[in-house]
Amino acid sequence: MPSELREIVGMTEETGSPCGPGSPRGPGSLRGPEPIFDVSNFAPGFRDEIAAEPGGEHIRRCFSCSTCTAGCPVAGVTDKYNPRRIVHMALLGMRDQVLASDFIWLCSVCYTCYERCPQDVRIPELMNAIRNIAVREGHVPRTFTRQIEELRAHGRLLEIGDYENERRARYGLPPVEEAAEEVRAILNRAGPKDGPEEGV
Amino acid sequence: MTGSLRGSGSLRGPMQYALYLGCSVPVRGMNYEMSARRVAERLDVELKDVEGFSCCGFPARPADWEAGLLMAARNLSLAEEQGLDIVTLCSACTATLTEANYRLREDADLLAWANEELAGLGTGDAALSTPRYGGTVRVRHFARVLYEEVGVEAVREAVAEGADGGRLLAGFGFAPHYGCHYLKPSHIYDGFDDPENPQSLDRLIEATGARVVRYEDEGQCCGGGILGFDEETALLMTAQKLDHIVEAGADAMVLICPFCAIMYEANQRRAGKLRGQPPGVPYGLPVFYYPQILGLAMGFSMEEMGLKLNRVKPRKLMQTLRASVR
Numbered sequence: 075m076p077s078e079l080r081e082i083v084g085m086t087e088e089t090g091s092p093c094g095p096g097s098p099r100g101p102g103s104l105r106g107p108e109p110i111f112d113v114s115n116f117a118p119g120f121r122d123e124i125a126a127e128p129g130g131e132h133i134r135r136c137f138s139c140s141t142c143t144a145g146c147p148v149a150g151v152t153d154k155y156n157p158r159r160i161v162h163m164a165l166l167g168m169r170d171q172v173l174a175s176d177f178i179w180l181c182s183v184c185y186t187c188y189e190r191c192p193q194d195v196r197i198p199e200l201m202n203a204i205r206n207i208a209v210r211e212g213h214v215p216r217t218f219t220r221q222i223e224e225l226r227a228h229g230r231l232l233e234i235g236d237y238e239n240e241r242r243a244r245y246g247l248p249p250v251e252e253a254a255e256e257v258r259a260i261l262n263r264a265g266p267k268d269g270p271e272e273g274v
Numbered sequence: 275m276t277g278s279l280r281g282s283g284s285l286r287g288p289m290q291y292a293l294y295l296g297c298s299v300p301v302r303g304m305n306y307e308m309s310a311r312r313v314a315e316r317l318d319v320e321l322k323d324v325e326g327f328s329c330c331g332f333p334a335r336p337a338d339w340e341a342g343l344l345m346a347a348r349n350l351s352l353a354e355e356q357g358l359d360i361v362t363l364c365s366a367c368t369a370t371l372t373e374a375n376y377r378l379r380e381d382a383d384l385l386a387w388a389n390e391e392l393a394g395l396g397t398g399d400a401a402l403s404t405p406r407y408g409g410t411v412r413v414r415h416f417a418r419v420l421y422e423e424v425g426v427e428a429v430r431e432a433v434a435e436g437a438d439g440g441r442l443l444a445g446f447g448f449a450p451h452y453g454c455h456y457l458k459p460s461h462i463y464d465g466f467d468d469p470e471n472p473q474s475l476d477r478l479i480e481a482t483g484a485r486v487v488r489y490e491d492e493g494q495c496c497g498g499g500i501l502g503f504d505e506e507t508a509l510l511m512t513a514q515k516l517d518h519i520v521e522a523g524a525d526a527m528v529l530i531c532p533f534c535a536i537m538y539e540a541n542q543r544r545a546g547k548l549r550g551q552p553p554g555v556p557y558g559l560p561v562f563y564y565p566q567i568l569g570l571a572m573g574f575s576m577e578e579m580g581l582k583l584n585r586v587k588p589r590k591l592m593q594t595l596r597a598s599v600r
Contacts, residue, residue, distance in 0.1 A: 128339045147495040151510040179336075180507065182499035185369075185458035189469050198459075205336040214337070217502030221333045229328040231297040238301055245308055245580065250300045253328040256402050259395040260344045261334065 116167035123207065124164060130203030135193040136161045142187035142197050148180055155180040157187060157197050164204065173208040179215050222261065229257035289423060291361035291414070292353040293321040294371070296532075297329050299363045302540075303532035305580030306363055309565035310416055312574055314361075317424050317432060321361060326352050330367040331374065340391075346374030347388040351407035359412040361419055365531035368415045369455035369462070376462045379409040415456055417530045417564060418466060421474040429481040429568065436573035438598050443484040443571050446591070448562070449524035450475040450486060451515070451538070453531045454495050469493075478564060479528055482571040489522035491515070496537040506548065512537045513545040516557050525590055526560040528567060535561055539585050560588035570595065 117123075124130035142157040143149050149156055155177050163172050172178060181201040188198050208214075224231050229252045232238075239249040299307050314321050331345030349371060353360045362368040378385045389406050396402035414422075420429060434440040457469040467474045470493070476486045497511030516538065519527055529535060537545075539561040546556045561584070569579045576595060581588070 147497075147511055148500065148507060150494075151514065152504075152507045154504070154507065176503075179503045180500055182454075182495050182497060182508075182511070184454040184495035184499065185469075186454070186493065186495070188459050202336055202339065206339055209337045215503055218337065221502070222337060225329055225334060231329060231333055232301040234300060242300065242304065245304050245583075247300070247304060247307060247311075248323055250295065251325060253326050256326070256348060256395065256404065257328045257345060259402055260348065260391075261338075261341055263344075263391060263395065 111168075113166075115170075117169040118167045120167045120169040120172075121165050123169075124200070124203055127203035127206055129196065129199030129206075132193070132195045133161065133164060133200055136165065136195045137193060138162055139192060141190050141192060142195075145186050145190055147184055147186065148182050152180075157181065157201075160204075161195065161197065161200065172204060173211055173213055176215075178204050178208060179218075226258050226261055227254060228252050229254040289318060289419075290320040290322065290358060291419070292324040292327075292356060292358040294324075294327055294330075294349065294353070294360045294362045294367060294413075296362065296364040296367040298532035298536065303363070303535060303563070305566060305583040306532055306535070306563040308578065308580040309563060309569045309574075310363055312578055313565045313569045313572065314416070316569075316572060317420070317428065319361075319419060319424060322356070322358060324352055324356055324358065330364075330370040332366045332370040335370070342370070343374050343377070343384075344388060344391055346371050347378060347407050348392055348404055350375055350378070350411050350413075351392065351405045354407060354411045355405040359414065361414055361416050363416055363530075364533065365415065365453045365455035366533060368413060369459070372413045372462045373459070375409070375411060375413055378407065385409055415530065417456065417475060417478065420478055420568075422466060426477045426481050429478060433482055433568070433571045436571050437595075440483050440571065442594065442598055443482050443567065445594070446484040446525045447487040447523065448479050448484050448526055448528040448567065449489055449519040449522060450479055450492070451496070451527055451529040451534060452493070453529060453534045456530060475528070475530065475564065478568070482567050484567065484571075487519075487522050487524040489524070490518040494518075496531075496534040498533040498537045501537070501541075508537070509541060509545045509548050512541055513549045516542065516545055516559060517549065520557055520559055524559075526562055526567075526588060528562050528564050530564050535563065542586060558586060560584065560586045560591065562588070 121133055124133050138158055140158045146155070146157055160172065160177060178201060181198055183198045185198055188196055191197065221231060228234070234250045234252055242249060295307065311321060327349050329345060330349060331342035334345055335342035350360070360371060362371065378388060385407065392404040393406070395404060436442070452472050452475055457463065457467055457472055460469040479486050491514070494515045495511060496515070497508035501508040527538060529538065542559065543556050566579045566581065570576070570591070576582070576592065581592070
């Protein structure tokens with residue numbers, strides 16, 4: 075299959091399919107090594123689930139024009155990330171494949187597509203909505219677990235203790251106090267209840 | 275000068291702000307903080323330190339939207355309690371606080387919910403007092419304050435009174451990097467600049483007496499948002515812009531976000547390696563925070579502008595400065 079066509083139908087080349095284990099293809103097949111999906115396993119309600127999540131409200135507006143992918147700075151350097159494909163997979167109901175994927179974590183949240191999308195799908199917020207669902211189901215990248223641990227410990231991503239404040243004083247800067255307790259209370263109340271430690 | 279959006283009867287000075295530092299600036303961007311504080315003081319912008327600010331909430335949003343919103347709301351409420359608007363240095367903080375503010379001001383139910391949640395933080399002796407947020411705070415990036423409220427003309431005048439009669443940087447060409455969250459999502463920023471063809475940082479660079487250098491794909495994101503998830507992809511994004519700026523022949527890059535600086539300066543060598551640059555031949559592209567070059571043009575010293583903390587040594591600029599002192 076020509077690469078442009080593979081792109082149009084949402085297949086990947088050597089990077090491998092994000093969609094699960096492959097299946098053998100017969101001789102003369104036009105297909106690549108990608109799996110064939112049993113669409114009866116798809117979750118048609120996934121789009122509604124996303125639409126009910128803050129930031130996901132506009133998912134049903136997408137008409138797959140690819141303006142997002144065309145201007146995406148991440149897609150510009152790697153084919154691991156393709157926002158249009160992710161939205162399309164979500165609309166098809168490929169819930170398990172989307173939530174367990176690495177690619178939902180590759181949006182750099184630059185808002186380029188947000189500004190240009192003719193249907194106002196608000197993809198960076200949509201990605202966050204999908205990530206929220208993924209985290210609730212235990213799909214948490216390690217980096218992310220570490221970041222939340224820092225927030226719990228220091229109320230910020232980078233610790234400010236005596237060492238940092240002494241260093242600041244040397245440059246004539248006032249000390250900064252951490253507000254760890256307050257942030258921890260917010261994360262305990264509203265955030266993932268057991269912390270994200272159970273993550274993948 | 276823009277008037278206060280606060281209710282009538284505010285005795286607050288027109289250019290008095292709570293300085294919101296966020297996570298990166300006070301630890302990894304002290305040169306940014308030092309220069310911003312000095313420059314602000316000289317331009318009669320009073321930056322006040324407010325106790326109790328935490329992370330803005332940006333890193334919590336992918337895990338839990340509510341947690342991110344509550345962290346932002348809490349920070350906003352602390353500024354409001356002091357009767358101050360917020361000035362930010364980090365662009366991600368700017369967008370997070372501005373967007374949370376935008377939603378809380380638009381949606382009375384959401385605001386009531388956030389206040390209820392914040393009031394319930396901690397229990398008994400461990401209750402954590404958080405002021406109620408009324409939705410009156412404005413959030414502004416420092417560069418936007420310089421552009422809109424101080425004004426480019428006033429910046430230019432301050433430079434004219436500075437080093438070499440404002441001609442210190444006449445021989446320099448700087449490549450502006452606006453970054454993403456300073457401009458986008460644009461609907462929360464009242465259209466103060468055009469996200470596809472921004473002008474504010476260009477005008478501010480010109481006001482220092484330097485020339486603006488154009489380069490390919492200026493709107494490109496630094497990649498910082500995905501550094502922790504896919505380092506190689508993030509650094510490829512960084513390298514792409516460094517390539518374009520070096521090709522265009524700029525003396526340095528000028529930016530206004532600590533995370534962009536981490537990508538373009540702290541990670542410059544690694545980005546170069548990824549591009550197949552031979553070891554020992556790094557990009558060598560100096561990276562400045564805007565207030566640093568403004569301060570130098572206004573006559574502040576290299577020490578005062580924290581140049582010692584710039585990792586890629588700006589040799590040409592340092593030579594020019596030494597010559598001007600003699």
